[in-house]
Amino acid sequence: MNQIEQYSQLIRKYLADQASKEEQELLVGLMDDPVFLQAWEKVWRENSYDAQPATYPDPHRMLENIMADPRITTAASTLQKTTDGHFNLRRSWWQVAAVFLAFCGAVLWGYYNFYTVDRLPKEQLSKVSIVPGSDKAIIILENGKQIDLSLLRADTVLDQGEYLITKDNEGQISYSLKDNLTSINNIVYNTIVTPRGGEYSLKMADGSLVQLNAGSKIKYPVKFDAKLRLVQLEGEAYFEVAKMDNKGKRVPFIVQSGAQKLEVLGTHFNIRSFGDHIVTTLVEGKVKLSFADATLKEQLLTPNDQVIFDQNSKRVKKEQVDPFYSLAWKNGNFAFDNASIEAVMEEVARWYDVEISYQDQLQGQHFSGTISRYENIDKLLKTISFAGGVHFERKGRRIYVLN
Known part of the structure; x- marks a missing residue:
């Protein structure tokens, strides 16, 4: 777990009123740490909006504005700014906590009243932290x-x-x-x-392991029925299904994704069901696919088989693939084999929680390669730009794709 995520967990506990006195004191002691401020911005974004705005105020700049507010100046009279732009805290934790809460409220108030993409200079937007x-x-x-x-x-x-x-x-x-x-x-x-x-990773009651990708949802029983194991998936997940018997008979394991039903006859597979396309990739064992439309033929998959089901056109395509590309996400990577830039940026947007805008008419640009999912966002974009024949301009949390 990196430092930003450690700080994020501490902030989440504080805002949920679950932090101990020691943790509150630790939080206050971190308030002049730039990494801590990045973590605060990250937590605020996660919990404040259903639809993410294009950009967010700079926490350092907003803190300076708050320190100048006469309502807070007296309470924070011993908060002194150093020559390097940081602050020395010389008060007990509860007094500074009041300033921190004022900071939280002022950030939200400042966003709605003052800050938009058009008003922030380009150089400031490019420095907005994306983790x-x-x-x-x-x-x-x-x-x-x-x-x-x-x-x-x-x-x-x-x-x-x-x-x-x-x-x-x-x-x-x-x-x-x-x-x-x-x-x-x-x-x-x-x-x-x-x-x-x-x-997130989940071990279900039968011992089956599920790794859930970003922007996904899985519904499951806390204890499986003796005759049928059924889960419902939206988004993407990797499964390692455990064997389960009842009186000598195998208990089927079913994954329902939209209009597709997968019955496990083996163990390891990946399902991706964002939008209209459901992509099923088998790694080990066997699975059987059936569909809500009875006119569509059932599909029996063996290792390295991949089935793409278009729920709109009701078309089913089956082919042999290298599962490396379908499983890269669970191993901490992006991996693409001649993928369209649109497909690449969809993955980036979901994982980094950013918005994508296409400014130019793209001419069929594609990208092949493997990149860490934990790479710095700007370095990631440079790599894609170099190999994919496109250019990017980042303004806050919005990425513009250009020819």
Whole structure:
């Protein structure tokens, strides 16, 4: 976990009123750290807007404005600016916390009233911090309660009555029944949702592993039925399905994605279901695909088979592929083989949580190559530009694609 994500978790806990006194004191002590300010901006963006605006105010500049506000000057009289532009904090944590809360409110107020893309100079926009995605997700319980998984400490156990949810040292979520229970009276479903710029790993009750990509959602029972294992997927996930038998018979594992149903006859596969296209890539074992439209022929996949199902045109295309490209995301990389620039930038937008605008008519530019998903955004764009025959201009969190 990098430093920005560590700071982000601390800020999330503070804003959720879950931080201890020691953590609050640590947070205040970090307020002149530029990395901490990047983390604050990141958390604010994640939690303030459903639709992300094109740019955001500079936290350093906004802090200076707040320090000049007469309502705060008295309370922060011992907050002194140094020659390098940072601040020395010489007050107890609770006094500075009040300034920090004023800072939070002023940032939101300042955005709505003063800052737009057109008013910010180009050089300032290009410096707006954009960080790669990280482990973050929301779990939605059967009763509708939502839990921010990034706020849970490692080795946390959540008691849900009949079953337990555990977050281990690696951040993975897993399920188990209590010792005195062998079954759950009713089928109980949970849902995990990853935002843009997030991913998460889940171990289901049968031992099956699921790695969920950014902007995705999976609904699953906390305890599977003895006759059928059914999950519902929107977005992209990689599955390693565990074997499960009942009285000597295999219990089927089904993944429902839109108008496609996948039945697992083996173990490892990837499903990508953004928009109208559902792409299923088999790594190991066998799977069978069927479709809501009964006129479409069932597809039996063996290793390295890939099926692309267009839900609009109701067309099914099957071919042999190198699964390396479909699985690169779960291994921390972007990997493309003659992919269109539009397809490449769709991946970038989802992972870095940015907006993409196409300023010119593109002439079929394509890109091939492998890049780390944790690369600096500007270095990533330079690499794509060099190999893909396009140019980029970044203004805050909006990236313009040019010929």
